[in-house]
Amino acid sequence: AQTVTQSQPEMSVQEAETVTLSCTYDTSESDYYLFWYKQPPSRQMILVIRQEAYKQQNATENRFSVNFQKAAKSFSLKISDSQLGDAAMYFCAYTQGGSEKLVFGKGTKLTVNP
Amino acid sequence: DADVTQTPRNRITKTGKRIMLECSQTKGHDRMYWYRQDPGLGLRLIYYSFDVKDINKGEISDGYSVSRQAQAKFSLSLESAIPNQTALYFCATSDAAGGDTDTQYFGPGTRLTVL
Numbered sequence: 001a002q003t004v005t006q007s008q009p010e011m012s013v014q015e016a017e018t019v020t021l022s023c024t025y026d027t028s029e030s031d032y033y034l035f036w037y038k039q040p041p042s043r044q045m046i047l048v049i050r051q052e053a054y055k056q057q058n059a060t061e062n063r064f065s066v067n068f069q070k071a072a073k074s075f076s077l078k079i080s081d082s083q084l085g086d087a088a089m090y091f092c093a094y095t096q097g098g099s100e101k102l103v104f105g106k107g108t109k110l111t112v113n114p
Numbered sequence: 115d116a117d118v119t120q121t122p123r124n125r126i127t128k129t130g131k132r133i134m135l136e137c138s139q140t141k142g143h144d145r146m147y148w149y150r151q152d153p154g155l156g157l158r159l160i161y162y163s164f165d166v167k168d169i170n171k172g173e174i175s176d177g178y179s180v181s182r183q184a185q186a187k188f189s190l191s192l193e194s195a196i197p198n199q200t201a202l203y204f205c206a207t208s209d210a211a212g213g214d215t216d217t218q219y220f221g222p223g224t225r226l227t228v229l
Contacts, residue, residue: 033216033217035217037220042222043202043222043223043225044220044222044223045157045204045206045220045223046220047217047219047220050214050217091156091157095216095218097216098216099216100145100147100159100162100164100170100172101159101172102147102157102159102206102218104156104157105156106154106155106156107156
């Protein structure tokens with residue numbers, strides 16, 4: 001079964017600095033997608049970034065970028081120029097192509113210090 | 115306006131009561147999902163529907179039922195609520211075609227407390 005592991009339960013970063021959140025996953029499939037979702041205190045689950053496994057280029061969305069290492073099954077999220085509004089739980093998630101099942105990691109709580 | 119809405123946003127009920135959580139979407143997506151989130155357990159899939167005539171159980175469907183009234187509406191029912199169904203419930207949608215298939219978009223969540 002596919003699993004997603006986030007080894008950092010909590011992280012903190014100073015405002016304007018850069019932080020990297022780690023995620024590893026386990027799958028034997030070749031067609032899959034990886035995601036980072038953000039859950040602020042408002043509890044909304046917000047899509048941050050998406051990566052297709054067949055694309056070698058790392059996805060970026062403004063201040064958010066990923067380091068996708070397919071062979072190592074690693075998918076880390078880098079947040080540059082951290083802002084107070086980035087404080088949230090961050091969930092890494094995996095889905096196999098065509099599957100209904102979105103597998104989540106247990107999350108990393110990010111604190112941004114002013 | 116939000117693309118995926120859930121009602122109610124918060125609900126407190128008593129053991130044994132029937133309760134319905136509703137989800138509506140304006141994204142035009144075919145696929146809809148219900149998840150529950152518990153502290154330390156992440157999100158777990160309860161039911162999913164790939165179109166109006168297609169309903170499937172997820173990993174934790176016991177004690178729940180669903181109804182897909184239209185492409186845009188997907189309701190979750192607890193026939194006889196019990197305290198361990200206290201959780202945060204999310205509806206999500208995804209597109210069966212297009213550029214971001216396999217990407218699920220979530221509603222704002224419903225906080226349910228069963229006393």
